[in-house]
Amino acid sequence: MIVRESGEGKLVLIPQHAHATISGEIARHWRKDDPESPILRPEAIMAIEQHDRAWIPLDEVPKKRPNGDGYYSFVDYPLTDKLRAYQQGVMEVREQSRYAAILCSRHYCSFFSDDTDDERIKAFLDREEGLQQADRQTLSSAEQATLDIDQKFLSFCDDVSLYLCMNKPGVAKQSEVNWFRDGFKERFSFADKITGEWVSTDEVRLMPSPLEFPVRIVIPQIIVEGNGYKKEKLWIKVT
Numbered sequence: 001m002i003v004r005e006s007g008e009g010k011l012v013l014i015p016q017h018a019h020a021t022i023s024g025e026i027a028r029h030w031r032k033d034d035p036e037s038p039i040l041r042p043e044a045i046m047a048i049e050q051h052d053r054a055w056i057p058l059d060e061v062p063k064k065r066p067n068g069d070g071y072y073s074f075v076d077y078p079l080t081d082k083l084r085a086y087q088q089g090v091m092e093v094r095e096q097s098r099y100a101a102i103l104c105s106r107h108y109c110s111f112f113s114d115d116t117d118d119e120r121i122k123a124f125l126d127r128e129e130g131l132q133q134a135d136r137q138t139l140s141s142a143e144q145a146t147l148d149i150d151q152k153f154l155s156f157c158d159d160v161s162l163y164l165c166m167n168k169p170g171v172a173k174q175s176e177v178n179w180f181r182d183g184f185k186e187r188f189s190f191a192d193k194i195t196g197e198w199v200s201t202d203e204v205r206l207m208p209s210p211l212e213f214p215v216r217i218v219i220p221q222i223i224v225e226g227n228g229y230k231k232e233k234l235w236i237k238v239t
Helices: 016-028 042-050 053-059 079-094 098-109 119-136 141-166
Strands: 002-007 010-014 195-200 203-207 215-225 228-238
Touching (some): 002 141, 016 042, 016 141, 016 215, 042 079, 042 141, 053 079, 098 141
């Protein structure tokens, strides 16, 4: 779950799989003049769109912190449960595409350091890296050649969607979540760096734009206030 404070004692909760769907929309509308564009690689789009399906069961009932102080987010969710869900999510993607499963598995593994002392993380990394190696043997040479490219797209589209979901709509640049305030880390044929900016409460500009044309995306939100909650949809134009 993405958890954001909205002020006045309100919280905004956004399911992770909904955020991943937004990532897929960014990828689907990628500019066609980029020679690396993922739009002709449907399994890459699938990986980007499905990369957080591991969170579907976890987000069905938002998990409260034991002290009653709000809800766990994807950042601080209990590790054992999160790793178990990651494994299941990768296996579900693997049933549809081993190429997409490799990308999702590598994405999850990138969250952890190889020199960790945590035996749970070590076991997770060993298992996932073993599956990745096995699945790579099933890929064609052309697919082998695009894995790193599509990993970059997954990372970027994931970050752009997080930028949209984690920031308060219309936020000033200096008050943005610091993860992406100075731009996104991935480089492309048309840009060494892409930055985001909230033009208004319902429009975000990416500069230079990676999109073929502006895209309207919808963010499903759960607004929590006290013991009550309501579901809303936030529409944002991304240019």
